[in-house]
Amino acid sequence: MGKQEIGIGLVGSGFMGRCHANAFRAVGGLFDLPLEPKLSILADATEDLAQRGATALGFARSTADWQALVDDPEVGIVAITAPNVLHAPIALAAIAAGKTVYCEKPLSTTAASALEMTEAAEAAGVTTLVGFNFLRNPMIKLAREIIASGEIGEVTGFRGRHAENYMASPDAPHSFRTDPAGGGALADIGSHITSMARFLIGPITQVQADCRTIFPTRPVSPGSTERAPVKVDDMTHALLRFENGAAGSIEANWAATARTMDLSWEITGTKGALAFSQENMNELLLWSGTAGRSGYTRIESGPAHPPYDAFCPAPGHHLGFNDLKVIEVAELIAAHAGQGRCGPDFREAYEVQRTIEAMQESDRMRGWVSL
Incomplete structure (x- = not known):
């Protein structure tokens, strides 16, 4: 019997979106995880961008409405690689829906809105992670x-x-x-x-x-x-x-x-x-x-x-930038499953x-x- 799956919803299919998708695809083959990530749905600014991104990155479905992604019952982890100004509204909606939130840095455009996101996440008791992936080296x-x-x-x-x-x-x-x-x-x-x-x-x-x-x-x-x-x-x-x-x-x-x-x-x-x-590195x-x-x-x-x-x-064979993202995602999935904590959090x-x-x-x- 296979592992239980955890649905991944990714907002944004640019450079960092591709890094996230690569990490979610690769992580199960490298780490013994409690859950298997499933690339469920990708959201982007337009239907065309979303469809092309979903096809290229291996997501089952696409949408131009990030709120629909957040509300999707199959999605357990919301990964945010959208423009900075959208981090707060997407994260707050995901927190309200009880989802784990994986947000690229910076957390928001101001410290005030970042604090609002932090306090909302802590009050809801949801797992959060921010993509300072260089710390994973x-x-x-x-x-x-x-x-x-x-x-x-x-x-x-x-x-x-x-x-x-x-x-x-x-x-x-x-x-x-x-x-x-x-x-x-x-x-x-x-x-x-x-x-x-x-x-x-x-x-x-x-x-x-x-x-x-x-x-x-x-x-x-x-x-x-x-x-x-x-x-x-x-x-x-x-x-x-x-x-x-x-x-x-x-x-x-x-x-x-x-x-x-x-x-x-x-x-x-x-x-x-x-x-x-x-x-x-x-x-x-x-x-x-x-x-x-x-x-x-x-x-x-x-x-x-x-x-x-x-x-x-073997030593001396070297890790790379995307490997750090895979390490980050492994810690995120383990924390989502209640096996330890991940950081930096919100x-x-x-x-x-x-x-x-x-x-x-x-x-x-x-x-x-x-x-």
Whole structure:
């Protein structure tokens, strides 16, 4: 007798929608799950988009009405990869229907609406997960374990960066990313390095930020000669103070010429240090201060770093971006079935968003802001 199925409803069939669909298709062959995901229904902006997305991604049915997806009795998990402005209404409807909600970051366009979603989910007792999938890297889990063990001593400093080049041209057009309601480099990719800092070091209590717009105008749409002002940041630098006494900084930059995926950080402690870059995501660097040795030791990911072993029995064969999404989905399905918890949940995603908004407020005030 086969496993009981759990129906998946996916809203959005763009890049992240494809990542979600791939993860739900692949996860059962790699992890021993309590439930088997069934790709039930896909919703998109139009009937045509939805039908084409459902066919391409393997969903049984399609709709142009996300509310119909949420209300569908076959759907147990609602996965949201729609534009940011739709996260709140879809999630709130899914919570009201008692569904598990799997939402891409950012949770919402404002911390206030993110808090509303969080409190609704907690009151309803539903499982929630937000797609900060870089946290699923076994090397990041190992780094957290090393820090918690005291191996590098008391953490004193954190230096983090998320830099990419997809907006490095002044002719990169406006999109949802440049919408003042929820856009900008800090909100778009700064949330990733902020979530990483909180995951590894802990709560951030004070921030001071400088947000810069590099290109004052951009084309209103792809190929257009009409240009409109840019009202969000292309680059932000922020100083941080952590609850545990550590200090640090982050940079969020989507106009970083030559950089494609520089999600990187360095952590210093009183006995050692750690360093990581997503561009070399299967490596963690550790400096332990052993007498007579200098420089970092490279730790390469392998079966000793779960759940790498679910993918490959041999070290050095490397995980990739989509594998992190599969790990994320495995944790989501287990939590939905009552086998442990998954995170970051809505509460943690709200804290990340609250931190981002404190940085934006700091830039406006030109001073430190306490959370």
